[in-house]
Amino acid sequence: MDAFVTHTGTAAPLRRSNVDTDQIIPAEYLKRITRHGFEDGLFKAWRNDPEFVLNQADYAGASVLVAGPDFGTGSSREHAVWALQDYGFMAVISSRFADIFRGNSGKAGLLTALVDQETVEQLWLMIEADPTTLVTVDLESQTVAAGDLVAPFDVDPYVRWRLLQGLDDIGITLQSESDISTFEASRPAFAPTTLT
Amino acid sequence: MGTTLAEKVWEAHVVRRADGEPDLLYIDLHLVHEVTSPQAFDALRDAGRPVRRPDLTLATEDHNVPTVDVDKPIADPVSAAQVEALRLNCAEFGVPIYSLGSIDQGIVHVVGPQLGLTQPGMTVVCGDSHTSTHGAFGALAFGIGTSEVEHVLATQTLPLKPFKTMAITVDGPLPAGVTAKDLILAVIARIGTGGGQGYVLEYRGEGVRNLSMEGRMTLCNMSIEAGARAGMVAPDDITFDYVEGRTHAPHGAEWDAAVAYWRTLRTDDDATFDAEVVIKASELSPFVTWGTNPGQGVPLSAVVPSPDDAADEVERVSIERALEYMGLTPGTPMRDVAIDTVFLGSCTNGRIEDLRVAADILRGQQVAENVRMLVVPGSARVRLQAESEGLDRVFLGAGAEWRGAGCSMCLGMNPDKLTPGERSASTSNRNFEGRQGPGGRTHLVSPQVAAATAVLGHLGSPSDLPTNVS
Ligand code: SF4
Numbered sequence: 001m002d003a004f005v006t007h008t009g010t011a012a013p014l015r016r017s018n019v020d021t022d023q024i025i026p027a028e029y030l031k032r033i034t035r036h037g038f039e040d041g042l043f044k045a046w047r048n049d050p051e052f053v054l055n056q057a058d059y060a061g062a063s064v065l066v067a068g069p070d071f072g073t074g075s076s077r078e079h080a081v082w083a084l085q086d087y088g089f090m091a092v093i094s095s096r097f098a099d100i101f102r103g104n105s106g107k108a109g110l111l112t113a114l115v116d117q118e119t120v121e122q123l124w125l126m127i128e129a130d131p132t133t134l135v136t137v138d139l140e141s142q143t144v145a146a147g148d149l150v151a152p153f154d155v156d157p158y159v160r161w162r163l164l165q166g167l168d169d170i171g172i173t174l175q176s177e178s179d180i181s182t183f184e185a186s187r188p189a190f191a192p193t194t195l196t
Numbered sequence: 197m198g199t200t201l202a203e204k205v206w207e208a209h210v211v212r213r214a215d216g217e218p219d220l221l222y223i224d225l226h227l228v229h230e231v232t233s234p235q236a237f238d239a240l241r242d243a244g245r246p247v248r249r250p251d252l253t254l255a256t257e258d259h260n261v262p263t264v265d266v267d268k269p270i271a272d273p274v275s276a277a278q279v280e281a282l283r284l285n286c287a288e289f290g291v292p293i294y295s296l297g298s299i300d301q302g303i304v305h306v307v308g309p310q311l312g313l314t315q316p317g318m319t320v321v322c323g324d325s326h327t328s329t330h331g332a333f334g335a336l337a338f339g340i341g342t343s344e345v346e347h348v349l350a351t352q353t354l355p356l357k358p359f360k361t362m363a364i365t366v367d368g369p370l371p372a373g374v375t376a377k378d379l380i381l382a383v384i385a386r387i388g389t390g391g392g393q394g395y396v397l398e399y400r401g402e403g404v405r406n407l408s409m410e411g412r413m414t415l416c417n418m419s420i421e422a423g424a425r426a427g428m429v430a431p432d433d434i435t436f437d438y439v440e441g442r443t444h445a446p447h448g449a450e451w452d453a454a455v456a457y458w459r460t461l462r463t464d465d466d467a468t469f470d471a472e473v474v475i476k477a478s479e480l481s482p483f484v485t486w487g488t489n490p491g492q493g494v495p496l497s498a499v500v501p502s503p504d505d506a507a508d509e510v511e512r513v514s515i516e517r518a519l520e521y522m523g524l525t526p527g528t529p530m531r532d533v534a535i536d537t538v539f540l541g542s543c544t545n546g547r548i549e550d551l552r553v554a555a556d557i558l559r560g561q562q563v564a565e566n567v568r569m570l571v572v573p574g575s576a577r578v579r580l581q582a583e584s585e586g587l588d589r590v591f592l593g594a595g596a597e598w599r600g601a602g603c604s605m606c607l608g609m610n611p612d613k614l615t616p617g618e619r620s621a622s623t624s625n626r627n628f629e630g631r632q633g634p635g636g637r638t639h640l641v642s643p644q645v646a647a648a649t650a651v652l653g654h655l656g657s658p659s660d661l662p663t664n665v666s
Contacts, residue, residue: 017510020628022631027609028274030609031274031277032274033234070389073390074325076324076340078232096390107344158216158217170351172355173347173351174350179211180222180248184352189450190450192312192446194252194254
């Protein structure tokens with residue numbers, strides 16, 4: 001996994017709340033068995049609408065998504081994170097994220113920056129007034145910056161550390177191999193196995 | 197100070213704890229299906245890692261398997277590729293699998309409990325958010341993403357930050373005609389789709405204790421729709437009776453040891469929850485959704501709400517949008533909403549008790565002229581059980597379709613889909629835009645309401661049916 005320290009890019013304003021993972025990527029894309037190439041399914045239903053923000057030339061190349069509250073609710077599909085990343089998003093800014101989506105993002109290296117709703121509103125106004133506005137999401141200082149605006153964001157400290165180091169989850173856990181074996185030896189005899 | 201049920205199960209599974217780091221938790225049972233696993237197996241292969249405990253892992257095919265012609269090759273090439281990949285991955289990594297055609301195939305959350313693999317006090321994970329279903333046994337069970345699936349396959353553990361705990365206490369017995377489904381829809385409407393976020397919910401009180409295991413599974417199943425990671429019910433004799441004698445249940449001395457331990461799995465009297473919600477059972481009635489998230493529900497006796505009822509601007513917009521998508525006018529009685537399709541099935545309400553109550557209502561009745569009704573058992577065994585009780589003949593006699601086991605129209609990945617604008621009454625758990633097919637409109641209901649609606653052609657409860665004089 002690549003380390004994430006800071007990112008600067010243009011941003012797309014997604015003025016919707018409760019964007020569930022079915023909207024981020026519909027179920028039909030879940031049938032794929034590859035790990036990449038999900039960008040064509042991102043916000044599939046909305047992309048049929050020429051007015052949809054990602055269809056506007058102004059926001060082509062945006063790498064930061066500024067979304068309404070409760071982003072990523074619903075199904076646990078990690079494809080939602082992959083679709084955002086495959087499309088080119090490095091970070092999503094919102095005032096509320098669904099837990100599973102947020103967990104999935106941290107593991108895949110997509111930064112979910114939690115800010116207050118006022119910051120979201122300010123960012124929306126700035127980007128809509130000038131789509132070339134550069135937004136910086138700095139993980140080191142935990143701030144979002146655009147124009148005159150500098151606002152702190154919240155991120156789980158452990159996720160932050162991992163993103164900064166670019167550390168793979170399994171590798172970290174396997175450093176505790178002996179603890180796992182010790183635990184396994186102490187499991188009760190009645191615990192079931194799936195073999196018959 | 198005492199601890200809650202969720203905390204007890206958590207503590208019993210901590211492999212490693214260090215300051216400032218998530219706890220490393222041991223996973224007792226990892227359920228796998230074809231949709232969220234291929235990339236995880238791919239990544240294992242890339243890294244040259246084995247599956248640590250294939251004997252604590254179980255795969256089944258459910259999300260996009262067809263429910264008709266199940267003996268023929270899967271027609272949709274993409275579905276076929278996913279199912280094929282799962283079979284190959286399981287063979288390569290030594291993971292047991294119940295494939296289409298096996299008597300133990302079915303929806304992953306129906307199969308685990310049915311085999312007796314889901315037991316009190318366990319940690320259960322699956323790459324599927326409705327893993328919360330297994331919490332009905334007093335297990336700590338939650339959905340995970342594909343990276344976490346890979347992590348559990350490789351290590352049988354997960355690094356996790358503790359959840360907060362919330363008590364949902366249902367005071368008093370549920371009134372007649374009110375089901376676990378009505379209860380959970382009312383809970384979600386009350387606390388909202390984000391109300392449980394960060395919490396493990398523990399359902400308690402008389403209204404919960406009286407529920408059968410299947411009712412408890414319905415309840416815990418939809419915890420995720422309130423935003424919670426998991427839902428739990430403390431195990432009791434109803435739980436033990438359900439588990440006893442199943443294929444993977446302990447027996448002999450091990451059974452006694454297990455039950456002795458399971459009896460300790462309850463929230464201590466002096467334990468405190470981080471949040472508490474009390475529901476008065478006497479105020480509950482059959483509940484249905486009108487909107488595009490499971491929190492947008494009202495009693496069946498109510499009317500379609502108006503954007504003017506909204507507490508704030510965000511909610512007003514959300515109501516407006518939902519009404520537009522659903523093609524509904526504020527003030528319309530819910531009972532006047534005409535339905536095109538009725539779906540009885542899913543991991544929420546696709547178990548034998550659900551099929552029994554629906555069949556009881558349909559016996560001697562006919563599905564309304566313009567309505568199609570799909571009955572999709574949650575597993576192959578549920579299907580066989582239903583057939584041995586003659587339920588298939590009741591459904592077919594009433595004009596419903598009787599299908600093979602799978603997720604089917606719950607998510608519209610297989611050919612069972614709604615067409616644009618088509619309206620369903622569905623016993624599943626999600627009414628998101630397009631969930632049951634692009635443009636489809638979903639009303640979430642209990643099996644009782646689903647069956648009555650099929651006969652009436654509009655939303656209704658069994659009490660609305662003309663008495664059957666046969
Ligand atoms: S029945 Fe529906 S909710 Fe349940 S596992 Fe299948 S798709 Fe998911």
